[in-house]
Amino acid sequence: MSDKQEKQIIVDFRTNQSSGSQLCEYLTGMRPNNPNIMERLSTDRKLVLERYELPDDELLKKDPLEFENKLRQRAKDSNIDVLEDDRLTGFLKENMVAGVFHSQDVTTEIIIDRTNEKTLVKSLKTFRHELLHGLQYIIDPTMSIEQSEYEAHVANLNEEYLRKHPKDIELIFFQFLMGGSILKDYKLVSKGAEVERQPVWRDPKWWLKNVDKIEE
Numbered sequence: 001m002s003d004k005q006e007k008q009i010i011v012d013f014r015t016n017q018s019s020g021s022q023l024c025e026y027l028t029g030m031r032p033n034n035p036n037i038m039e040r041l042s043t044d045r046k047l048v049l050e051r052y053e054l055p056d057d058e059l060l061k062k063d064p065l066e067f068e069n070k071l072r073q074r075a076k077d078s079n080i081d082v083l084e085d086d087r088l089t090g091f092l093k094e095n096m097v098a099g100v101f102h103s104q105d106v107t108t109e110i111i112i113d114r115t116n117e118k119t120l121v122k123s124l125k126t127f128r129h130e131l132l133h134g135l136q137y138i139i140d141p142t143m144s145i146e147q148s149e150y151e152a153h154v155a156n157l158n159e160e161y162l163r164k165h166p167k168d169i170e171l172i173f174f175q176f177l178m179g180g181s182i183l184k185d186y187k188l189v190s191k192g193a194e195v196e197r198q199p200v201w202r203d204p205k206w207w208l209k210n211v212d213k214i215e216e
């Protein structure tokens, strides 16, 4: 195969690469079909929970209330105020999100749905996700949007499901869940700005220039 043909294959790949695959490669250096990707996510999940001293899913399954207590204690120890019930600001409803961390006043806004075990577990995972953003803000306020959402989502990784449905690593985990959060974050930081901020990894030209070292 000629150099020109080889180049064209790379250009074609970058032009058609899905946003889930772009995001996966941007954050891990691996593409979602890499046989080692699940191990990488699994390792990162454990590392993130350790780094931020957050409770594991084992406890969530065994004793959700104890898991909740641990999250509340962690928030309290870090002076992150948890807004609920009559202290909710309306932000969640307005932005159609399940929870949020507000950096300006170091608060986390959440709704714990205690209808049944399933809704409770889902709410507590959202709580852990938002609390993690709060802890990131305290420990490393300059962290990129991509890295911060990666950590918050990988902490909630559903390993059992993804091992059975490996295609969903790209589609559900990176594209839908994490991509959705990241694009929302970009919209928020662009509010009021003259030029809308855009993630570099969405642009095939960025990959060709910086990763593949191909100048068109």
Ligand SMILES: [Zn+2]
Pocket: 129, 133, 148, 149, 152, 181
């Ligand atoms: Zn998030």
